[in-house]
Amino acid sequence: MRWSARHKISRVPRDWNELFITGDPAAGESPAAAATDSLVGAEVAAEDPAEPQRRRGMFKRLRESLGKTRQAFSAELRSTLFDTLDEATWERLEELLIYADVGARTTAKVVGRLETEVEEGEVAGGDAISERLQELLAETATVGDGHIDISATPTVIMVAGVNGTGKTTSIGKIAWHLRQELDRTVLMGAADTFRAAAGEQLEEWARRTGAGIVRGEQGSDPGAVAYDTVAAAMSRGVDVALVDTAGRLHTQDNLLEELKKVRRVLAKQLPGAPHETLLVVDATTGQNGLRQAKLFAEAVDVTGIVLTKLDGTAKGGIALAIAEELGIPVKLIGIGETVEDLRPFDAAEFARAMIAD
Ligand SMILES: Nc1nc2c(ncn2[C@@H]2O[C@H](COP(=O)(O)OP(=O)(O)OP(=O)(O)O)[C@@H](O)[C@H]2O)c(=O)[nH]1
Ligand SMILES: [Mg+2]
Numbered sequence: 001m002r003w004s005a006r007h008k009i010s011r012v013p014r015d016w017n018e019l020f021i022t023g024d025p026a027a028g029e030s031p032a033a034a035a036t037d038s039l040v041g042a043e044v045a046a047e048d049p050a051e052p053q054r055r056r057g058m059f060k061r062l063r064e065s066l067g068k069t070r071q072a073f074s075a076e077l078r079s080t081l082f083d084t085l086d087e088a089t090w091e092r093l094e095e096l097l098i099y100a101d102v103g104a105r106t107t108a109k110v111v112g113r114l115e116t117e118v119e120e121g122e123v124a125g126g127d128a129i130s131e132r133l134q135e136l137l138a139e140t141a142t143v144g145d146g147h148i149d150i151s152a153t154p155t156v157i158m159v160a161g162v163n164g165t166g167k168t169t170s171i172g173k174i175a176w177h178l179r180q181e182l183d184r185t186v187l188m189g190a191a192d193t194f195r196a197a198a199g200e201q202l203e204e205w206a207r208r209t210g211a212g213i214v215r216g217e218q219g220s221d222p223g224a225v226a227y228d229t230v231a232a233a234m235s236r237g238v239d240v241a242l243v244d245t246a247g248r249l250h251t252q253d254n255l256l257e258e259l260k261k262v263r264r265v266l267a268k269q270l271p272g273a274p275h276e277t278l279l280v281v282d283a284t285t286g287q288n289g290l291r292q293a294k295l296f297a298e299a300v301d302v303t304g305i306v307l308t309k310l311d312g313t314a315k316g317g318i319a320l321a322i323a324e325e326l327g328i329p330v331k332l333i334g335i336g337e338t339v340e341d342l343r344p345f346d347a348a349e350f351a352r353a354m355i356a357d
Contacts, residue, residue: 012346013146014055016177019331019344023151058343063353065335069316073100074355082126090115093133100314100354101286102137103321110136134351141347143323146331148276148304150184154233156241156266156273160259160300161280162292163247166308166334168198170280171242172205173342174332179209184239186211189229191222191262192246202244212238222246222258223265230269243274256299263300278331280306281322284313290325297326307345308334319350 013019063070073096081089081096090111097107113136117123123132149155157174159167171188178184188206190213192198199215206213214232216225226243233241245262249255266273279302281289296302305323307330310316323329330345 012142012348013344014346014349015344016181019146019148020178020182021147021149021151022182023149059349059353061340062335062343062349065311065341066316066350066353068312068314069100069310069354072314073097073317077130077355078357082129085118097317100317101321102317103287103290103325106137106140106321106324109324110140130355134348134355137320137351137355138348141320141323141330141351143327144329146304146329146345148331150178150182150240150275152272152275154187154230154238154241154270155275156230156233156243156270157276157278158243158245158263158266158274158300159278159280159306160245160296160302161247161306162255162282165247165280165282165285165289166306167247167280168192168201168205168244169337170278170306170308170332170334170342171202171244172209173339175205175209175211175240175242176339177342178240179211185237187229187233187236187238187241188213189225189241189243190215191225191229192244193218193220193222193225194246194249198244198246211242212236223261226262226265227269230266230273234270252295256295259296259300276304277302278304278306279328280308283307283310283316283318283334286313286315286318290318290322293322293326293328297328302328304329304331306330306332306334306342308342311335311341316354319345320347320354323347 077096081092094107094111098104114133117132118129123129159171161167175186175188178186186209188202188211190199190202193216196218203213214225214229222245229241229243245259246255249258263274277300279293279296281293305328307319307322310319310333319330319333332342333345335341
């Protein structure tokens with residue numbers, strides 16, 4: 001099977017080139033061979049003298065952005081928590097994880113496993129315990145395939161989420177990376193027709209990134225904008241269409257009905273579309289964001305989460321819980337306002353940035 005074959009051999013995407021499956025380099029080769037090639041490519045890139053430094057810079061930025069979470073969560077863990085190992089240690093670890101919004105289910109699973117391994121003598125010493133904790137958290141947070149397949153032309157990506165979570169800016173940033181790093185053509189569809197400013201904001205991103213845009217009148221049918229976006233993407237041979245949707249309508253029910261309709265329009269017009277449905281969740285809303293995500297996931301078959309504003313919260317542990325709670329991979333995280341601050345989610349790196357010294 002195409003996906004599992006790729007998944008087994010391709011690592012967790014660490015940058016934008018690894019995030020997107022393009023299908024280009026190995027025309028005529030099997031997907032497995034193509035994935036192996038991209039792995040080989042990544043190893044070659046890792047030998048580039050500038051690459052480790054770039055990665056260190058990226059990691060430093062992540063660590064700084066997670067400052068609030070690090071402070072709240074791991075100061076104690078890094079200093080004294082594992083000095084004595086008894087019942088109270090594991091209880092306190094659970095408290096710290098839950099406070100950082102790692103979530104009850106993930107916390108119970110990870111702490112239970114860690115405790116067993118320590119008791120059985122498989123892990124000894126404070127540093128080893130901390131490292132094992134990072135590994136277990138990363139494992140639990142890695143669900144499904146974290147890649148985004150853009151091998152179809154056009155690939156249609158629908159973006160949903162409640163108001164203010166960061167949908168429009170995330171579309172702008174995704175477009176920027178697709179243009180700059182993958183040299184793809186992009187068309188944006190402003191299917192948020194509810195607010196006048198929404199189309200203007202997207203238009204600004206289209207200008208900045210050199211993407212095209214399809215807009216409708218304020219209050220016009222978002223389904224019609226979705227239809228026009230796909231029609232234009234097909235006729236112009238555009239690589240990726242990014243469809244922005246409203247975050248607020250008169251009621252939540254209206255919102256979900258509208259999203260379902262947009263999705264139906266996309267699917268009807270182009271078989272396979274939307275190829276990806278990204279749900280944008282604001283990390284600062286914590287467990288409430290998770291509840292919203294469940295509603296959206298039921299309505300529109302979400303394939304990936306974009307978790308934004310991790311820089312503004314002490315509850316960054318949500319990034320490690322969301323996959324386990326929803327069964328949907330976190331594909332991108334937002335750790336600030338710049339285009340570089342939206343990045344593929346690497347759970348191992350994230351756990352290290354949150355916990356390690
Ligand atoms: N600090 C920080 N701010 C972010 C991040 N992602 C988005 N934002 C900011 O969040 C605000 C809302 O972003 P929008 O993209 O307009 O959100 P939206 O979901 O499109 O909002 P509506 O269209 O009103 O539903 C903007 O000021 C963004 O710059 C992030 O990762 N970190
Ligand atoms: Mg918006």
